[in-house]
Amino acid sequence: xxxxxxxxxxxxxxxxxxxxxxxxxxxxxxxxxxxxxxxxxxxxxxxxxxxxxxxxxxxxxxxxxxxxxxxxxxxxxxxxxxxxxxxxxxxxxxxxxxxxxxxxxxxxxxxxxxxxxxxxxxxxxxxxxxxxxxxxxxxxxxxxxxxxxxxxxxxxxxxxxxxxxxxxxxxxxxxxxxxxxxxxxxxxxxxxxxxxxxxxxxxxxxxxxxxxxxxxxxxxxxxxxxxxxxxxxxxxx
Numbered sequence: 001x002x003x004x005x006x007x008x009x010x011x012x013x014x015x016x017x018x019x020x021x022x023x024x025x026x027x028x029x030x031x032x033x034x035x036x037x038x039x040x041x042x043x044x045x046x047x048x049x050x051x052x053x054x055x056x057x058x059x060x061x062x063x064x065x066x067x068x069x070x071x072x073x074x075x076x077x078x079x080x081x082x083x084x085x086x087x088x089x090x091x092x093x094x095x096x097x098x099x100x101x102x103x104x105x106x107x108x109x110x111x112x113x114x115x116x117x118x119x120x121x122x123x124x125x126x127x128x129x130x131x132x133x134x135x136x137x138x139x140x141x142x143x144x145x146x147x148x149x150x151x152x153x154x155x156x157x158x159x160x161x162x163x164x165x166x167x168x169x170x171x172x173x174x175x176x177x178x179x180x181x182x183x184x185x186x187x188x189x190x191x192x193x194x195x196x197x198x199x200x201x202x203x204x205x206x207x208x209x210x211x212x213x214x215x216x217x218x219x220x221x222x223x224x225x226x227x228x229x230x231x232x233x234x235x236x237x
Contacts, residue, residue: 033066034066035067035069037053040055040056042054044211047213050127050128050234051127052126053126054123059121060117063115064113065085065112065113068111069108070108071108072126072128072129074124074127075187076104078100078120078123080098080122081097081098081122082095082098084096084112087111100187101187103155104155105161105163123209125211129161134180139179141219143175145178150167151166151167153165162180163232164234164235165230166231167228167229167231170228172221173223175220180216180235180236182235184211185211185231185234188208188230188231189208190225191204193223194220196218197219198219
């Protein structure tokens with residue numbers, strides 16, 4: 001997939017709203033820090049498929065010029081405003097809004113500085129997509145493939161990921177065969193039941209801003225308990 005086509009998969013709407021995301025790498029030789037870890041970024045999950053961080057932005061405190069080492073997906077946990085600065089710029093661009101529950105995808109090599117101008121500041125979960133690729137598991141079961149939730153809407157589909165906006169209600173879950181590794185980042189938390197490969201269900205509580213990893217190649221039934229759960233689900237190709 002070309003860089004232009006990848007942008008059209010989900011980046012352009014975000015670029016029009018948040019100028020902090022408007023510059024890709026120009027000088028590949030510059031020794032710049034990665035997007036994270038950094039102050040306010042807490043590592044949640046890391047393995048050979050990716051790394052998930054809970055990222056807080058602090059009003060009036062620049063993140064510092066940085067270059068993202070990986071393609072990355074994100075979920076905004078609140079509504080706020082940010083300003084951005086491209087490499088070589090002296091001044092910040094105009095404020096742009098970020099909207100609660102917005103899910104997005106941005107390119108490897110993105111180079112910029114950013115700062116929130118609201119209190120509370122911007123709050124996100126981001127998932128770096130590492131370079132490893134794994135073939136999709138064959139579904140040899142009688143279950144449908146990749147039917148994760150009663151409500152799931154595709155947000156992004158490209159050669160690295162498929163991003164789904166998923167919601168579970170307090171009702172019995174249907175089994176599905178999950179063909180790919182996946183990360184879940186929670187927008188609205190609650191008790192989530194995961195029954196895998198016919199084994200007893202495991203019920204755990206997750207708060208908004210947490211993230212988990214589930215490996216592909218398994219049959220699962222996912223169900224919310226006691227209240228609805230809303231999450232960004234990222235299939236890693």
